[in-house]
C-alpha cells in the first residue's frame with residue numbers, strides 16, 4: 001500500500017526554485033533513502049511533506065498525498081493532527097526533540113494526552129513501553145530531563161517519541177550525523193528493527209551511501225533541487241544511469257567494491 005505519493009512538487013523562495021518537479025512514491029515497509037550533496041534540497045523536501053516549510057518557502061505546485069490525503073495547502077490546525085499520528089520526524093539535532101524544562105516522561109505523556117483518550121495510567125504504561133522498545137532503561141529515562149542523557153540515549157528517546165503514536169511514515173533527516181559511528185550504527189539498526197515491528201515506512205535523508213546500501217530498498221538521488229535518478233536500490237547501485245550518480249559512487253572507495261559485489265549477486 002502506498003503511504004506517500006509526491007507528484008510534480010515544486011518549492012520556491014520568492015522567484016527562486018528550491019526543488020522542482022519532484023516525484024516519489026513510498027510504500028508500507030519501504031526504507032526510502034533520499035541522497036544528495038549539501039544544499040540539494042533534501043531537508044526542504046522532507047519539511048514540505050509534514051507541512052513544516054518555513055513561511056518564506058512555498059509549495060508552488062504539486063501534490064503530497066499522505067495516506068491518501070493531499071497535504072499541500074492544508075491549514076496548520078489540520079496538519080497538526082497528522083504529525084505524530086500519521087507522520088513523524090527525527091532530526092540530526094536530537095536535542096531539539098525535547099524541551100529541557102520537562103522530564104522526558106512528561107513530554108511523552110503530553111503527546112499521548114493531545115492525540116489519544118487514554119487514561120493517565122494507560123499513558124504512563126504506553127510511554128514506558130515506547131522507551132523499552134528503543135532499549136532504554138525505561139523508568140530512569142521517563143524520570144530524566146533531556147540534559148541528563150547521552151546523545152545516543154537522547155536520539156533513542158526521540159525515536160520513542162516519534163513512534164509512540166504508531167505513525168505510518170517516519171521521516172529521519174540525517175538522524176545519525178551528530179553521533180559517533182558505533183552509536184550511529186546502533187541507532188540505524190534500531191530503526192530498522194522498529195520499522196519491521198511497526199510495519200511503517202522510513203523516509204531517510206542522508207549523504208552516506210553506506211547507510212543506503214545497508215538499510216534502504218529504494219533510493220532517489222537529488223541534485224540542485226531535482227531528482228536525477230530513482231528506483232530500487234539494487235538497480236541504482238548496480239546500474240547507475242546518471243553521470244552524477246556514477247560520480248557519487250566513485251567518490252566512495254568502499255562502495256566501488258560493494259557495487260562490484262552487488263553486481264555479482266544480481
Ligand SMILES: Nc1ncnc2c1ncn2[C@@H]1O[C@H](COP(=O)(O)OP(=O)(O)OP(=O)(O)O)[C@@H](O)[C@H]1O
Nearest residue numbers: 013018036037038039040041042043044045054056
Ligand atoms: N528558509 C529558507 N529560505 C531560503 N532558502 C532556503 C531556506 N531553507 C533552505 N533554503 C535553500 O534551499 C536549498 C536546499 O536546502 P536544504 O536544506 O533542503 O538542503 P539539503 O540537501 O538538506 O542540505 P544538507 O545536506 O546540508 O542538510 C539550499 O540552497 C538552501 O539555501
